[in-house]
Each structure stands twice: as structure tokens, then as C-alpha cells.
Amino acid sequence: MNTLVYILILPLLGAFIGYYIGTKNEMKRDLFNIVLTAIELLLVITLFPAINDQAIEYMVPNVMGTGLHLKVDMLRYAMLFISALAWFLTTMYSTQYLIKKKNRNRYYFFFMLTYAMTIGVFMSENIINLFTFFEGMSLTSYALVIHDEDKYSHEAGKSYLAMAIAGGLVMLFGIFLAFDYTGTLDIEEMGKILPNLGDIKYVIALLIMFGFMIKASVFPLHTWLPKAYTAAPTPSSALLSGILLKTGLFGIIIVLVEMMNYDMPIAVLLYCLGLVNIFLGGILAMMQRNIKRIIAYSSMSQTGFMLMGIGLVGILGKEGGLALSATILYMINHAFFKILLFMGTGIIYMILGELSINKISGFGHKKQKLKAFFLIGVLGLCAFPGFNGFVSKTLLHEAILEAYHLTHHHFFKITEYFFIIGGGLTVAYMLKLFVAIFMEKNSDFYGKYNELVHKRALIPMGILAGLIVFIGVFPNAILTPLIRYAEGIGFDAISHVVIYSSESVIYSMMSLLIGVLIYQLFIQRKLYVKNKTGGAYFNPSLGWFSIETDLFEPVLKMLYKVFSFLFTLIDNWLLFTAKILADGIKSISNVDIVTSIDREFKSVPLGASMMLKGLKSKKDALKNIEAKVKINEALELDLVQGQTSKLKELIVKGHSKMTSISNSIFLFGIVVVFCFLFVYVMG
Amino acid sequence: MGQIIMLLPLGVPILGTLLITNKKIIKDEYVTKFVAGVLIVNFLLVLNALFGNQMLQIHVLKVNDFLDIYFKIDQMTRVFSLLASVLWILTAFYAFEYMKHEQRTRQFYTFFTMTLAVILGVAYSGNLFTLYAYYELLTLCTLPLVIHTGTEEALASGKKYMIYSFAGASLVILGMMILYSITGTMTFTPRGIFNDIEGYDQNLIRFSYIAMFLGFGVKAALVPFHSWLPNAMVAPTPVSALLHAVAVVKSGVFSLIRITYFIFGASMIKAVDVTKYLIPFVVITVVMGSLLALHQDHLKKRLAYSTISQLGYILLGILMLNPNGLIGAILHMINHAVIKITLFFAVGSISHMTHKKYIHQISGLGKKMPITFICFTIAAVSLVGIPPTNGFVSKWFLGVGALNANNLFYIFILLLSAFFTAGYLFPVSVTAFFVNEKPNLEVQEEATLSDSLEPSPFMLFPIVILTVIIIGLGIFPNAVINFLGGVVADAF
């Protein structure tokens, strides 16, 4: 039982110990990390027999208030297995890949922390623990994303973190509601209460799934994916797309299967979102020139396939067993070939430091081993018969046909065609990638750099390639435990499934054909520009409307500006009014008052007095204001301006005059009269 | 006899203050040691008050039923006095180091210890009159701390702080007068002094509660009266950390809890239905605080606005008028105190070591001051409410409380503001750790980039302890929660 706790704690401690060793000696730390992940993998493997017959649980009391409740069933075990394997291989790979990079110590520290958090996500049964590890994972993986610390990675990191936190908070909202309606935090018990709650359950489901959808980069929330994958160093982007993507999908499965038990409307929604993801990812992947970006968009489109699988599980209801195991298998396969492809691009980037196809075309022509592994990865991805991709795709295809038979709804017939075209798209952009790098002939890359491709980088790719082929050839080895798990949790018994049947091969050939056609007609013709030095791809999609920069940002910025203006107003309204009042009083108090005009003549300098003789007669006319104004205009001479004095001085003088003796007596008289009036009037 | 011991925590700091003032008894170099001694002794006294479970109470001066200085210990007192004395000791250690390069330290320590006595007075007060007396004294003895630097700007902000506090105090007095004329008694009784709802003039009670809420709200940085807090940041860091993150603002919140649950009682406030007038203020405080924090480039100002927003959370928790909301409020009072004081200490040590006060200046500093910035990041994570830390626990209870009051709008406000909190706290640690353009350390030009700029252990020690508390409270919150159960038992 407590092996679960060991599995969880080991990478956590490893991160700190690794960091400590790292400060001392780099080599020892790399060795330590590899050994650690190897032990972890072994521990996970030893778990398999126990998990095979029934799920194991373990409860650590009052940690984090609600206690740490760990549970591993076959679904979770599959996820654990691929993450353990992936981490082991990428650690080996990154020891070689990161040599040129700086602050490696910090990288490995966050690398291990993310590993612990991911395991936590896959193991936790209590939704608060799930949420804790999920948030922890986004924070620690953030550090991996902006490892290069240049402007581009900061920008990617900012949107990654913003969306992760926003997703987390919306999920928290959903958890609040779920806790309020069900009173419990355990996913299983929730699953008993939530389904019969009326339409509030859809709100709860959607809110909780929102956070997972962001991590799984479902259609409207996918904008962070291409930026984050390209910005991150290759091993971490491999893990990001291989494993962290799966946590999102795993969450969606949990919500759909365990909490909502196959709720039809949510399933259909996921199914359609899957379709959108496939096409959006596929088309955009075709357009790109940066190979990492192509693979990033390809994972988005593969997520689309998996989403369709999850949707089918919901749609098929009781017979969804096959669809569930197909989806899980698809997730496993996708992890393997996606990490393989990323490792390949990693090696290219490590050597050339360049990712755009035009610059690295023909690099791999002579690199036999790299070419072979990369080819296996591409074929796996394109679901070429004999490779693992084919197995999961045909199973998915079977599930769609079954759904069609079940509901007799033409919608599924149409989506089946889309399914095949989607497969074609995958083939198209993979061809573009493979042909450009490995098939083109490029003189300046002949024979060079062979020695740079080290064994330590190639071994993980070899293992992955081997696994891809093994699953392709012996699918039942993985499939039977999955099917037994599906039957275990209440699906109907699944009759023996024939994978390598004739029509399944025909279907995959059809999608391959479509892919080649798209490649020939569209990519070669439209995207390839011939110029004197040979061809270069251009990327039309840069100008397209992208949801993030054209929709999210402007709206948020506008809201931010409006509210901050409103609040700054509230913030210093008191100072504002005080200042206005003070200025008002000050301005009133020093307005100029022209005091009596006649004194002004006395002070006129002698020279000008002759001139004024004539005016003397009008002196008494000056008493009224109008005359004064007229006389001012008339006197263009620089007459001494009327003796002006500030109102303030007037008040002060007035005040002192007022308190003189005779005025005070006058005031006394007024007060006596006022009192008499007051008493008699009011009396 | 028990009662005399009860009074000791109040007496000891005052005695200490008197001794510090004259130079003959306490020479200059012994001041810091003496202050540390006083604080530790006081902490022990508060601890022993913690464990005695019988209801200790004492009338120090009872002239008539209105004018009596009455101290009583109940669960709420224990929570607040413990929080205050723990954080006071940590701030003291921090201040010993920080104040080395400031002048007039003796005056600082005098008022520093006196403020502790006043805060404990607020915690121990048994009726509204004593609370109000100490509340006024709090303004008076924190004023010299705010204007410690003596510059023109400090005097101006001190003046503003004074005007706001006295305006608030007069509002409180207004409310108290009306309350006293209705009820004739002001002692804190669990579940409020109004035993039956009818028979009282509804709108008088409503007016008195609003007046008192806004009055105490001034100290708790409620929206219309909050702008003294960012200005008070001109004070030295230990002051702004302890006072404006913990002592002063929390005493405002503490008194609000007192009047809401121990004078009016939740049932009366529900009957009088006064919260609908106050909720807009609180909601605006929450959102405005965090939104404006995004604007501030000055580190301490940013933390000040963050305090305003977090206090809005606590007020929201109080106004929910249900057990979960109250637990959430008190828990957040504790958690926010611990988190905010760590953030302020970290910012303080940055400005102490490198005289940098603005965010754009601290890029790449994370490598030089790793421990400080790690603690800063953990505290920031906790303030946002990421689960393993204690900030999440209080947000959880506030959320559940909001649901019990079946009001989804509160949760939306909480989460929106949490998002903004992330918005203004994470960039700080990101610029510190991950932005790497050459840090222009013109001050330490000759210091090679590799050597660390960590502050001395005296400053670092409190920061690390507080971070450990943050994580510890986050992972094992049950101990605190059932300690607060006692308070809720009184209030409901």
C-alpha cells in the first residue's frame, strides 16, 4: 500500500537532493537523476500485478485538511506507466541535450518537481488533492517553459501561466459547487450523487472540465500550446506534449466517466470539440515551417482524436468499454511517438541550433540511425499498419461505426468521413516534415555532424521505436488488461476484437492516400515557392485571425483599462474633492478687487497730471462702476492701475476692524435685537 | 489571583516602554536586548493565558455601567493575542537589524513596544468602551511610528493617517452613542446582547451598525477610507510590515468581528438586513485593491493595495453571517497576517541590502538573494490560494461560507481577485528569478556578481520561519480550524 506514497515522495525528495548534488558536481547529479527515474519506473512496474485484478487505495489522514487519498486503478496505472517511462527516457536524453544550456541545476530541480506533481495528479482520488497537484504541476512546468529566459519564452510563459491559473480558479469554482451539492470530496462518492442532480450538474461538470480542457489544449483554449512547446527546451516540451497533455485528458475522462457516468450531452460536446481540434490542428500544422511548431499543432490534432474517443465512451454508454480502452491505448501510443519525434527535433536543434525547415532541409539524409527512428515515429503517428498508431486508430474507427449502428444517426456517418480526412491531414504534414528533413539532398550536410549524435541521445529513441513496433505487432499485450479494466467498472463484455482485419487496413490505406494527395497538391504547389536557390516554404497562417491576439487580448485590455480608470477614481476621490475645494478657496481668496478709484489719481506721477487736467471735471462721475470701466479704456496712458488688493487681505483687515470696540458694541446691539426677535417669533 | 496574571500581558509592555524612555536605566546598546526580553516574556504570558480555559475577567475601573475598563479572555481574544505576540517577536528580530542604519531608534522601540500593549488591550477588552479607548490609543501610538523618518512626506502621510483614523473613530463613537442609548449595555456577550429581535427601533440599530462598520472600516481599509494605507508605506519596513499588514488593520477587522457577533449578533443583523448596504463597499474594496495593485511599480505600494484587497476578503467573510464564513474570515485574518508580513520582510530586506524599491530594478536579483526570493514566491503562491499553502485553506472556507449564504457572486469575486493577486505577485518573482539582463548594481559594483546579497541572519531568520509556518499551516490546518471552532461556538 505504501508503495504509492513512496512513488509520490521519491521524485519530490529526489528534486531537492539532486539540486544539492548539482551544486557540487554535474556528472554525479545526472547519474543520480537517471538512477532515480529508473527506480521509479521499476516501482511502477512492480505495481502492475496488484493493479491487474483490482484497484488499490491508500489514505494519509489530515494532510492538507482533507487527508491525502491515493487510488490507482488500471486507467491511472496506464497513465503512471507512460509518465514513469517518459520521465526515465527524457532524463537520459536531457543529460546529453542540455550540455550547451545554462542553469541546468534549476532545470532538473523543476523537472523532478513536475514529475512528482504529475504522479500526484494521476494517483489522487480526493478532488482537492487532484486540484493541488494539478496547480502545482502548472507552476513547476512554468519554470520549465521559460527556461531559456529570452523574450519569446517569457511571452509564452506569461500566457501559459495566466491560462493555467485562470483554469485552476474556474475549476476551484466548480469544486466549490460540487462540494456544496454533494457534501463529499471523494470522486467516487461524488459520482454517486452528481448524476441525479438536475441541470446544475452540467454547470459543475463544465466548470471542472474547463481547467482540464486548458491543459488538454481543447479548441478555444489552445492558444498557449504552440508558443509554450516551441519556447520550452526540447525534453520538457516532449514531456509537456507527451504527459502533461494526458493529465488534461485524464481529468476529462475522470469527470465524464467517474463523476458524471457517461452523460450524453457532455459526451457529444466533447466529440464535436474533438473534431474541431483535429481539423484546426491539422491545417495549422501543415502551414508551419518550424518543425517544433508542426509537432505541437500535431499533438493538438491528436488530442482531437482522443477527445472524440472520450466522447464516444459517453455516447456508447454501456457498450463504451471498447471506446474507453481504445482511448487509453491511443493516449499511450501518442505519448510514445510524440516523445520520439520531439527527441528527433531535439537532436537537430542541438546540432544546428535552427528549427525552420528551409534552413535544415536535407540534414538527415545521411544520418541512418536518426532517419530510421524518426521514420518509425512518423509511421506510428500516421497509423501505418504494423505500428501502434494503426491499432488505436482502427479501434477508434470501430467505435465510431458501432456508435453509428447504435444510434442510426447520420451524424456519425459524416464524422467517420471527417475522421478519415483528419487521418489524411496527419499524414500530409508528417510527409512535409519527413521529406523536407530526410529525403532532400543537401550537400553541405553530407557526412558532417555524424559524431555529434551521441549514443545517450539515441538509446531512448531506440527504446521508444521498439515499443511502437511491439504494440503495433502484439496489440493484445496492452489491450487485454485495458479491456478487463473496462469490464471491471461496469461496461458490457467486449467480444474478441480483430484489429488486422481487411477493411481496417483498407481504411488506413485510404487515409494514407488522402494524405499523400494533400501533400502533392496543396503543400508542394501552394506552400512551396521555387526560387533560384531551390524551394522555400512560406507560412500563410501568420496573417490569419488568431483567437488570442485578436480576440482575448483586446477584450481583456479594454476591460482592464475601464475598470482601473473607475477604481483610480474611487481610490483618490477623497483627495480629489479635497484638492478641488482647497484650490477653489485659494482662487477665490486671491481674486483681485480694485479698491476705490479716486485714490488712484492722487498717486498719479506729476508728469502725467497735466494731461489729466481735462478729466478732473468728470471725477465725481467716476463713482459708479460703469463710468470706471469707460474711463479705463479711455486712459490708454500707463496710468497707475487701481490699487488692487487681494480679497484675502481685505478679509483679514475687515476681521481686525470688526473686532474693534465700536463694532463689537454694534454687534452687541444686533444680538440683543436678534434674541428678542427669535424669542417672540418662535415663542 | 488568576485575574492579576491575566492583566500581566497588558502591563509588561507598558512597563517596558516606560523603562526604555529614560537613558539612565537602559543604555543605548541594551535597548534591543531589553525589547527582545520584554517581548518574549509577554509571549509566555499570552501563552499561559491560552491554556487556562476558565473565563477570566476583571473590571479594572468600573465607575458607572458605561465608563468601565473591563477585560475578559475568550477564544477570540486568544486567537488575536497569540497572533499579535508571535508576529511581534519576529518583527522585533527583523527590526533590530533593519533599524541599524536608521536614526532615533530609541523612540522607535518605545512606541514599538507600546503599540503591542495597546493591541493586546484591544484583544483583551471585554466591552465596547474599552475596545474604543484602546482603538483611539492605537492611532496615537502608531502615529510616531508612521512619521518616524521625519521627512516632509512622512509628516504629510502621518497627518492623513491621523485625519482618517480620527474620522473613523468619531463614526464609531456616533454608532456607540446610539447603541448605548438603545441597549444601555456594551459588554461583549456571545450571540449578541439583543435577546429578542422585535421591541427595538429597527433603523436606529441599522444606522448604528453602519456607522460602526464604516468607523472600524477606516482602520480595516474599507474602500472610501482606504487611501491612508498606501501613503503610510513611507514608514520604515518593520513598521509598515507589522502595523499596516498586521496590527493596525487587523485590530480594525477584529473589532468588526467583535461588534458583529458579540454585540449585535448574527440573528439581529440578519433581521435588520443591513448587509445589503455594506456589501457594495466590501466588493469594491476586494476588486479595486487587487486591480490597482497591478498598477503600482513601487513594491511596498503594491503590497499595500494587496492588503486592502485581502482585508476585503475578511470583511466579506464577516458579512456572510454563517459559521463557515466566520471561520474563513478569522483563518484568513491569521493567514494573511503571516503571508503579508513575510512579503513585507522580503521587500524590506531587498531595499535594505540594495536600496531598490521598484520592480523594474530587481531583475535578476533572485540569483543574488535566493532565500529571500524563494520565501517571497512561496508567500505569493500562498496568497493567491494555491492549495498546498495556507492561503488556500482560508479561501476554501470563505468559498464554502459564501455557498452557505447561497451567493455565487461572492465566489466569483473571490476568484477574480485571486487571479489579479497572481497578476501582481508572480511578475515580481518572475522578474527576480527569470529575467536575466545584467542587474545594474551600481551600489555593489565592486562586489562580484557571484557573492550573495542575502541580509544578515537576523532578518533572514524571521522570513524563513514565517515561510515554514505558511507551509505548515497549509498542510496541517486542522489544528487551527478546531481551535477556531471555539470562536464559532461563541458566535453562533
Next chain:
Amino acid sequence: MQNSIKLVPLASIMVLMLSAFILPLLKKKSHVYRLALGMMVFVTVLNLMHVIYIAFNGGYLFDVGHFPAPFGIVLRIGEVESAIGLLFCFVNLMVLWYSYFSLEKEIKENRIGFFHTLDFLLLASLLGIVFTYDIFNGFVFLEVSTLAACGIIVVKDKKANIKAAIKYLILSSLGSGLVLMGIAFVYSISGHLSMSFIHEALVQNADGKHNLILISMILFTVGLGIKGAMFPLHIWLPDAHSSAPSPSSAILSALVIKAPIIFLIKIYYLVYGAQILAGTVVLDLVLFFGILGMIFGSLFARSQKELKRMIAYSSVAQMGYIFFAIGLGNKLGLIMAVYHIIAHAVTKSCLFLSAGSFIEQTGFKTIDEFKGIGKEMPVTLGIFTLSALSMIGIPILPGFISKWNLAMASIESGKILLLVVLIVSSLLNAVYYFPIIINGYFGEDNLVGKVFNSKIRPVRTLLPLIILSVIMVLVGLFSGFIIEFIGRGIYI
């Protein structure tokens, strides 16, 4: 012994009168001081024993020279009169003791004897006003007090003094003229001069003479209002107080303007009685002037440049409080009026004497010049701060007690809006006292060039000030007993 204690009031007036005329005969300055202080101590002790006697046996009537009531002069000695009498003697003793050290700096050598004579005459006449039960006798004492007060203003013959004295004398004699006319009208109705007989006569045949009563009431109000510095008629006060030597301005502000108010209260309630009073609107007039005084007094005080003028205007504001209390018309209001007279007398004399010692030591007059005085004369500014805090209304101190009970009285009398006036005026008090305190103690540029304790006065000269402030705090702390003591003797 039992009835000889009853001789005390008359004895104290007689003793003061006699020693007033012996003092100028003495040549040496020290003899004058010793005799004066001796006499004062003796009279104060007498009054103290008298108050204790009254506390146990209650009030009594005392026929002067055994002539029965309608013809002989009768002294009515109740709790209120004895308390006020003790207050006057005590404050006068303190002021004289203080002036023992600083008088020769302000007045010429040969004038000191005259000062003490005038002071004794003044005190005797004030006691007379308070004790007398006969309105014409009160009028005569009123005149004597006016002349004596003018005397102590003019004793320092500078330009400003003489002008102020002339203004005060003209206005006071106007007031006395009105009072005499009022007495004439009252005599025409009742045919008696002793208050109790007038009251009976008025009650029997009040019907026909309604407007005569009204006129006489107005005449008394305005007449005594001038002498008691009611707001619109307060113009003479600032000039008189600011120019007079500080001991005499302390006496002027603390005692001289209080006696006429006691006389006014006695006329209202002993001559006219509550029923007739309730029928008229005079009390609302007094309330209106009280409110004006509270608000505008503080506003004018805020705009003053000189320290003593500012304190003078603050006296006008405090008199506004007293008239406000009388104007409320209920029992608590009246009690609070008397209590505020006691509180204000003690506080204001403390303020004036400390301000006097500032002016005397530094030679400056305006407030700006007193920046940083806290460093030079910390103890004196400390005492000034303590009494200023009482003015502002810090709990436990008397200022707060009277503000609080005034609020209760105004709620009792149903005028809730007056609370706002009370709050605003106490805020305004804070506005003009705090700058002096803050600039005194803190502020970088304020303290530059100030040597610590450089202008300190020897401790024994500060003793009277310290005793006054201690008494002030005691008046605040034991306000419950005082209020209850006055309540027993109040006239309603």
C-alpha cells in the same frame, strides 16, 4: 462643630476680601507671596472640608447675619455650589503657586501686590456669585468680579492690554446694565429679591405677566451671555486672554467666564423654574448659540496664528459646549454643563499655564515658532499634550466623558441630529491641537538646531502644572462619582 462648618462659604469670602486689602501693605515681595499662598491654602482646605460635609449631609440655606429670608441675604449651598467653590479655590491656588515663579517676568516689581489683591477680590466675588441666593447680591458680586477681572488684565500695562481691558469693561458693563434691567422687571413682578420668594410669586401670578417674564429672561440670557462668552458675544475674550499675563489669562478663562453661567443656571431654574422655562423658547436660543459656539469657535481657533489666541478661541468653543448642555433642557444636560465647567476649568488652566511657560521661556508668540519645542521643553509639552488630548476627547479623560454624556443627553431630549454637531466639533478640536503637538515632537526640519532640554524650567516650578494635570485625569477617571454628586444637588 456641626453647624460651624456652615460658616465656611461666608468665611472664605470674608477671609479673601480682608487679605485682599492687607496684601498691598506688605513691602517685600516674598512676604506677599507667602501670605497669599497661605491664605489660598487655608481657604481651599476649608472648602474641601465643606464639600466633604455636604457630601454626607446635603445642601442647606444660610442666612447671612441671621436676618431671615425676605430681607436678609441668604446663601444657598448645595452640592453644585460647594463643588464649584472648591474648584475655583483649587484652580486659583494652583495658578498663584505657578505665578510665584514667573510673575515678575511679566509684571513690574511693584505691581505684584496689586495683582494678588485683585486676584483675591476676583475670587471672593466669584464665590459670592456661586453661593448667593439673592439676585441683587449676585449682581453686585458680578460687578465686583468684572472690575477685578479688568484689573488683572491691565496689571501689565501694555498697549494691547489697555485696549482689551477697555473693550471688556464696556461690554461687561453693557451686560450688567441688562442684568440690572432684568432684575428690575423681575422685582416689578414679584416684589422680592430672594430667588425662592420670586419663584413662588412668579408661579402664582405668572399668567398676566407672560411677556414681562419673557423679556426679563432674554435680558438675563444676553447679559450673562456676554460675561460667559456666549458665541456671538465673545469678541472681548481673545484680545483679553492673549494680551493678559498667562496666570491671569488662566484665571480669566478657567474661572471668570464660569461664574456668570452658574448664576444664569440658578436664575433659570431657581427663579423661573422648569415649568415656566419649558413654556418659552429661550433654551432653544441658548442651544442655538451653543452650537454656533462649538463650530465657529473651533474654526476661528484653527485660523489663529498666535498660540494664546488659539487657546482663547478654544475656550469659546468649550463654552459653546456648556451652553449646548444648558440648552438641551433635561436633567442630564444640566449636570453635564456643571461637569464640563469643572473639566474645562482644570484642563484650560493647565493649557494656558503650559502655553505661558512656552512663551516665557522662548519669547516667541506664534504657533509656527513653536515647531520642535518638544525637544526643548518635553515635560511641559507633555502636559500640554495631555490636556489637549482631553479637549480632543480621548477616552478616560474628562473631555470624552462630557462629550459622551452630552450625546446621551441629546438623545434623551430626542434631538438625534445634534450628535453630528458634537462629532464634528470634537473633530475640529483635534484639527487645531494636533499640529502643535506633532510639530512639537516630530519632524526632521522641526527639530533641527534644537538642543534637548535646553529651555526646561526647574521641576519645582512645574509642580503646579503636574498636579493640575493629575487632577484633570482624576476628574476624568472618577467622573462617575462627580456626576452622581452633582446630580444630587442639581436644581431640576
Next chain:
Amino acid sequence: MQILWNNYMIVGAIFLFGIGFMILLLHNNLIKKIIGMNIMDTSIFLLFVSLGYIKGKEAPIIIEGILHESGYVNPIPTGLMLTGIVVAVSVTAFMLALTIKLYEKYGTIELDEIQQLRGD
């Protein structure tokens, strides 16, 4: 009007009081003000004494022997007014002393001139 007619004494006193007040108010010269004050005081004494007057009775001065007690006017007000006069005289004396002092200091006793001089 009938009331005014039959207590003409009070009316006269009040009228005299008004005259005195006007003198006090309008004249700038200090001496004239003092005269005005005296006139006001005398008007009050007149009022007071008139209250004691009973038509057809004599003043309470013993010329030959004592008449029957009912033959005299009420003596109390007149007695009181003796004190009043003493008070008025002492106030006037004090005022005159102050006026001399004022003259020494300001060189003039015209209040408006003093007002300008004092403009310091």
C-alpha cells in the same frame, strides 16, 4: 398703546437707555462713550426707582418726624439703587483711568485713529 401709556415710566427708561446706547455706539471719542454709558446706567436706575413709586406718597426721607408707615413710597428699590449708583461710579472711574492710560500710550482717544495706528 394703553399699556405704554399707563407705565410711561418704563417706556421713558427704555427710551433713555436707547439714547445712551446710541451715544456709546456712534461717538468715536472715548469720553463721549463713557458719558453714553452713564446715561444708560441712569436710565436703569430711573426704571428701578420708578417701580417703587406709589402715587401720592412721599420719598422716605425723615424731615420732621416719622409719618405713618403707609405714607412713604416703597424704599427698597431706592435703597438698592444706591448700590447701583456706587457700582456705576466705580466703573466710570475705572474707565476714565484707562482712558488716561490709553492717551499716554496712543496719544489720542479717538478710537478710529487708534484703529489705524493699531494696524500693526
